[in-house]
Amino acid sequence: MKIAVIGGGAAGFFAALTAKENYPEAKVFIFEKSTKVLSKVKVSGGGRCNVTNAVPKISDLIKAYPRGGNSLKKLFHQFSNLDAMQWFESRGVPLVTQDDGCVFPTAQDSQAIIDCFLREANRLGVEIHTSSGVSELVPQKEKWSIKFHKNEGRNWAFDKVIVTTGGSPGEEGLQWLGKLGHRIEFPVPSLFTFNMPDAPVIRLMGLVVEDVKVGVVGSRLCADGPLLITHWGMSGPAVLKLSSFAARYLHEHNYDFNIYVNWVGAVNPEIVSNNLQEIVARHPGKQVNNFRPFALPERLWLFLIEKMGIPADKKWSQLGKKEVNKLVETLIRDIYPVKGKSTFREEFVTCGGVSLKAVNMKTMQSKVASNLYFAGEVLDIDAITGGYNLQAAWTTGYIAGHLRQ
Secondary structure: OEEEEEOOOHHHHHHHHHHHHHOOOOEEEEEOOOOOOOHHHHHHHHHOOOOEEOOOOHHHHHHHOOEOHHHHHHHHHHOOHHHHHHHHHHOOOOEEEOOOOEEEEOOOOOHHHHHHHHHHHHHHOOEEEOOOOEEEEEEEOOEEEEEEOOOOOOEEEEOEEEEOOOOOOOHHHHHHHHOOOOOEEEEEEEOEEEEOOOOHHHHHOOOEEEEEEEEEOOOOOEEEEEEEEOOOEEEOHHHHHHHHHOHHHHHHOOOEEEEEEEOOOOOOHHHHHHHHHHHHHHOOOOEHHHOOHHHOOHHHHHHHHHHOOOOOOOEHHHOOHHHHHHHHHHHHOEEEEEEOEEEOOOOOEEEEEEOHHHEEOOOOEEOOOOOEEEOHHHEOOEOOOOOHHHHHHHHHHHHHHOOOO
């Protein structure tokens, strides 16, 4: 049996290695269009490779996927995040889990993961071909003929094909799969930061505010977590999570929208109001700039009272009812205009791809073409940051590599 894996990324290697382990007599080939394999793994997690997330329950794991979570649920029971951790450690890659659940190689270097894959491919005899972009898949009875961009004369036939080409920035990159009858969900960016050109808040660049809530004004879309103010706007887990869950909505609005920031997280208006009233009662002689509610960072608090036009040296007892109400509103619903987006680090994640309706989500085999399988971000599956996107690659690659009908 000859097996072709199209795409030399995370899902591609996992699928190829799984296939070779399950079918040791088969010839397994990885075809990568660029000159290097695993380039995205190299930059993931800031170059450290966030392998997965150690969240203990699958029911919690699937919550990290705005698209594909329900379909992944059964697959995770076959190969979970904990299985992935055991897979790497059993192959000589010790791992460490951070307080936030993110799992990294103990070496804190993505090269440890890359070396593991290359070592395993060499041990098992998986052939790797770079600069081998595929232009077309042609069905031939029970086999597949593969045509390549750079060498139209080379035309190989394979018994099984696993497509793991990753996310595509545009629909044109998926047309060759659409031609075979697969429904394509239009790809749009996911996981990006918010641009706020000329917004005064960027003066606070470098400031991290823990446990905020961020939402899109005019929608029910929101997310929570730490927020980072940058020299171009806002980033951090809360913003990245929101960009993921709101990916299609924000694309439809051409990335021109307003967000609100609840600087005190899930605290409701009544509690915030009571807290401020208590400060007025207990510390009437304190200056507003010297007593920060909810232990807000000093730079942020000074920025907010300046934004509201409250003199820094004004005493709490001198605040009128309107000013207190204005403080409450600003703390729980501070509005900022967003004008555009920026890619998060060098990592490119898309919402969209081959529709899961076109794939048997028990085996990862195409519903419209036999002996053709899919894994990884080429599918309409994506997640928030924290190792979840790579986990989807490991799991779908593992299932696809079994080549079940």
